[in-house]
Amino acid sequence: MNSTRAESYPLRRRRVVASLLADRGEMLVVAGLGTPAWDATAAGDHALTFPLWGAMGGAAMIGLGLALARPERRVLVITGDGEMLMGLGSLATIAVQAPANLAIAVLDNERYGETGMQATHTAHDVDMAGMAAAAGLPVTGTVESEAGLEAAMMALRGAGGPVFYTIKVRAEDLPLALPPRDGVELKGRFRAALLGQKA
């Protein structure tokens, strides 16, 4: 295990997520529990972002259900390496459905950041983008620096998918940016914004 390298990764997650969500247009967003949900909120709380406060391992599958229901809309899942590791089987499930409008961005700090920065399996070089490619996702990759970030963002925002990118980000403690906690409210505002007031 390389226990310190992530502390000097050049990419900073708040800026990566802010760029991913800039001018988001019609995009639907699911944010995994913990730091990714705070990152998404720091970029601007939004009715069409569904931030999770739990459901660890479920973010990509929520994205799949949404992508199948709304094939005309881009669906972006932003989640952490720990969260994605808990739901690796969903990569196989997503590959079978193969929705072109689904993209998953894993912010890989090689840590369970939210619970005290314990090393995740990716600190031991487990390659989740490789697993996604092996499952059959057509567009996958790992980005470690500014080089390649632009292309990865373009693919996440628009390429025919499913798209899966691991974005190696610095292991750093960041200020909290909390979305609403009430799940009924988060669900209701998302459906109202997407489906209209009748929802």
Place this chain on the structure above:
Amino acid sequence: MGAPQWPGDIFRALVDLGVRQVAYVPDAGHSRLLDLCAGEATMTMVPLTTEEEGMALLAGAWLGGQRGVLLMQSSGVGNCLNMLSLVRTCRFPLLVLVTMRGQEGEANPWQLPMGRITGDLLRLQEVFVHAVDDEARLGEVVGTAGEAVFAGPGAAAVLIAQSLVGVKTFED
């Protein structure tokens, strides 16, 4: 004895409910219903690697305005407990059809622990449980449970008794 009627009854109830996403980890008892759903153009079949994926999937489906159903055997309920917190906290609709193992005549002792507590576990996570052993009522129960689920919204499970599904004997 001819093929049982109840898979067709449940299928028609699901069509009437407007179910679009059919998520499942297969059980022998669901075979006929799965075949019927797979032949229905308005339904998308979503095979899962583990049952909890289905709870998250159907939450996403509802966010996008679609209805779904989740099929599993009783052991699969144990795989779902934490994901039921998503359903409960956000009050997502959830309709689960569970084929029971571990009831009378079960020949596989490994099915007994989960089979004995399936209903209790679901109730602990505030899922409304309908245990059905009368095959004539299955279609109707799925229909009324589904209407309540999507109108509520809330969560309900229909437990299909092992006596209706048949007992696996492990004999050639």
